[in-house]
Amino acid sequence: MWVKILDATLQRLIQDGALSLTYPDGTTRHYGPGGQITTAARVTDAAAIRAICLSPELALGEAYMDGTFVPDDLDAFLRLMIRNRHATAMPAWVGWTDKVLFHLRHWLQRNTATRSKSNVAQHYDISDDLYRLFLDADMQYSCAYFLRPDMTLEQAQAAKKAHIAAKLALEPGMHVLDIGCGWGGMALTLARDHGVRVTGVTLSENQLATARARAGAAHLDHLVDFRLQDYRTLDRTFDRIVSVGMLEHVGLPHYPEYFDQVAGLMDDSGVALIHTIGRCAPPTTPSPWFDRYIFPGGYIPSMSELAVPIEKAGLWTCDVETLRLHYALTVHAWQDRFRANIDQVRKMYDDRFVRMWDYYLIACLMAFEEQPHGVFQLQLAKSVGTLPLTRDYIYEPAPIRRAIAAAE
Numbered sequence: 001m002w003v004k005i006l007d008a009t010l011q012r013l014i015q016d017g018a019l020s021l022t023y024p025d026g027t028t029r030h031y032g033p034g035g036q037i038t039t040a041a042r043v044t045d046a047a048a049i050r051a052i053c054l055s056p057e058l059a060l061g062e063a064y065m066d067g068t069f070v071p072d073d074l075d076a077f078l079r080l081m082i083r084n085r086h087a088t089a090m091p092a093w094v095g096w097t098d099k100v101l102f103h104l105r106h107w108l109q110r111n112t113a114t115r116s117k118s119n120v121a122q123h124y125d126i127s128d129d130l131y132r133l134f135l136d137a138d139m140q141y142s143c144a145y146f147l148r149p150d151m152t153l154e155q156a157q158a159a160k161k162a163h164i165a166a167k168l169a170l171e172p173g174m175h176v177l178d179i180g181c182g183w184g185g186m187a188l189t190l191a192r193d194h195g196v197r198v199t200g201v202t203l204s205e206n207q208l209a210t211a212r213a214r215a216g217a218a219h220l221d222h223l224v225d226f227r228l229q230d231y232r233t234l235d236r237t238f239d240r241i242v243s244v245g246m247l248e249h250v251g252l253p254h255y256p257e258y259f260d261q262v263a264g265l266m267d268d269s270g271v272a273l274i275h276t277i278g279r280c281a282p283p284t285t286p287s288p289w290f291d292r293y294i295f296p297g298g299y300i301p302s303m304s305e306l307a308v309p310i311e312k313a314g315l316w317t318c319d320v321e322t323l324r325l326h327y328a329l330t331v332h333a334w335q336d337r338f339r340a341n342i343d344q345v346r347k348m349y350d351d352r353f354v355r356m357w358d359y360y361l362i363a364c365l366m367a368f369e370e371q372p373h374g375v376f377q378l379q380l381a382k383s384v385g386t387l388p389l390t391r392d393y394i395y396e397p398a399p400i401r402r403a404i405a406a407a408e
Contacts, residue, residue: 002050009053017080024049037080041071061289061363065356074362082370098285105286109251111297113230117203119249119297124204128183130357133344134337138185139210142245142275143327143375147400153333156326158407161189162400164242167273167319167379169387170194174239177201177265179231180246184211184224190242191223193403199238201229232257237267247276252299255306259313263382270382272315278303278376280322287363294360300373310380318387319379319394327375328368335361 003023010019014032022028022042043049045068051059052069063069071077111119128139135141136157144156145163164186168176172195178187181200184207191198202208208228215221241262250258262272279302286299303320310317338345338361345354367373381387 002046002053005053006049013084013086014080015084017084019077019080032080032084037076037083039071039073039076039080041069041077044068044070055288058288058292061293061356061359064359065293065352067351067355074359075365078362078366079370082366105299106253109253109286109297109299111249111251111254113232115297116230116249119295120203121205122296123294125206127348128206128210130345130348131183133341134334138189139183140185141182142330143277143323144330144333145323146326146329147404149329151404152407153330153337154407155404156330156333157185158403159400161186162403163394164244164273164275164377165190165194166394166396166399167377168240168242168271169393170196170240172196175199176240176242177234177238179241179243179262180249181207181211181226182245183207184214184226186242186244187211187224187226188214188218188220191220192218196223196240198224200224200226201231201234202226203228203230231265232261234261234265236265237270238265239267239270241266241270241272242275243272244275245277247274248295248298248300250299251297252301252305255301255309256312259309259315262380263313263315266382268382269386271318271386272378272380274376274378274380276301276376276378277327278306278322278374279372280374281372290360290363293356303376306376306378310378315380315382316384316386317378318381319377319391321377323375323377325368325374327373328365331361331365331368335365 007029010021010031016032017035017037018030018032020028020030020040022040024044024046043063048059048063048066048068052063060069064074131139131141136153138157140157140160143160144153145160146156147159151159170176170190174196176190176196176198178198178200181187181202184200187198187200190196200211202211205228208226211226212221215224215226247258266272277300279300281302283302283305290298338357342354345357
C-alpha cells in the first residue's frame with residue numbers, strides 16, 4: 001500500500017526535472033518529464049517508505065541518517081523536491097498535520113529557562129573540536145558578509161563583524177551586551193578593535209569555557225566578561241546590545257518578552273543590532289527534522305512576526321537589511337571544510353551522526369538557495385535622535401577594509 005501511495009505522490013509531484021527511484025524489491029520507477037535536474041535514489045527498507053508517506057520531511061532525513069535512503073546526489077535530490085513542492089501533490093494527512101503543527105507553534109515553542117539550556121546543550125555542547133573542523137578561525141557560527149563571492153570564509157566573517165560594529169556606532173568606553181555570545185569571537189573583536197567593554201551571555205557550557213580561555217589568551221579579560229546566564233535574568237542597562245544568531249532559539253511565543261527585555265536593557269541612547277535568519281515569506285510550520293535533531297525549540301521568524309513585538313517594545317526600527325545568498329556562500333564554505341575533514345569527523349562520531357551533519361549542511365544550503373530564507377539585520381534604538389540621519393556611517397570603507405586585511 002505504501003509503495004503505491006509514494007508512487008502516486010511522486011507522479012503528481014515531479015512536474016519539472018526527472019527522478020529515478022529504486023524501491024526495496026529492486027523495481028525502479030521514473031518520474032517527471034525531464035529538465036534541468038535529473039537524479040536517482042533508492043530506498044532499501046519498506047518501513048522507510050511508510051514513514052516517508054506519513055511524515056515526508058522528518059522521515060526523509062531520518063532515512064538518510066539510517067542509510068535506508070541512498071540518493072546518488074543529495075544536493076540534486078533536495079533541489080528537485082523543493083522546486084516541485086506543492087501542497088496539492090501530497091497525501092491529505094500531510095497537509096492536516098502541517099496545519100495542526102502550525103496552530104500549535106505557540107505551545108510547542110515554550111522555551112523556558114530550563115528548556116532553553118537543554119536545547120542549547122543538544123547542539124552546541126557536543127564538541128568544540130567538531131566546529132573547529134569547518135568554521136573559520138574565529139569560530140563564527142553565523143552568516144558571513146561577502147562583499148565579493150570570492151572572499152575567503154575568514155575574510156567574510158571579519159567583514160560581518162566590522163559591518164555589525166558599524167551599525168552599533170560604537171565609541172571607546174561603551175559597555176556592550178552580547179546576547180548569545182557563542183565562542184566569544186564577536187565580543188573579543190569589539191573589545192580589541194573598538195575599545196569597548198563587553199558582557200557576553202550564553203547557555204552553552206562548552207562555549208563559555210572556550211570564550212573565557214580565548215579572552216585570557218588574548219589578554220582581553222579585563223574588557224570582556226563571559227557568563228553562563230539567561231538574557232532574561234539580566235537587570236542592568238547597556239550602551240549597546242548585539243545578538244547574532246540567537247533570536248532563532250528564542251521561540252515564537254517569547255518574541256514580546258525578548259524585545260521588551262532588549263528595550264529594558266538599553267539606556268536612553270542605546271542601540272541594538274539583532275542578526276537573525278529570517279523567512280522572506282509568510283510564517284510557516286517549523287521543520288520537524290531540524291527541531292528533533294539539530295535545533296530543538298528553534299524557529300525562523302517572518303518579518304511580520306517581528307514587527308509587532310518590536311513596535312510594542314517602544315523601539316525605533318532605524319535600519320533593516322536583508323542579506324540574500326550570503327548564508328548560502330557561508331554554508332558552501334562550511335560544507336567544503338566539513339567534507340575535507342570527513343575522515344577526522346568519522347574518528348569522532350559514528351556514521352549516523354556524520355550523515356546527519358551532512359544532511360543538515362545541505363538542507364541549510366537548500367534553504368538559502370531554493371527557499372525564501374535570508375538573514376535580517378535589525379538596527380533598533382531607544383530614542384529617535386541617537387543615530388545619524390543617513391546610513392553613510394555604516395558604509396565607511398576603511399574599517400571594513402582593515403578587518404578584511406587582518407583576516408588575510
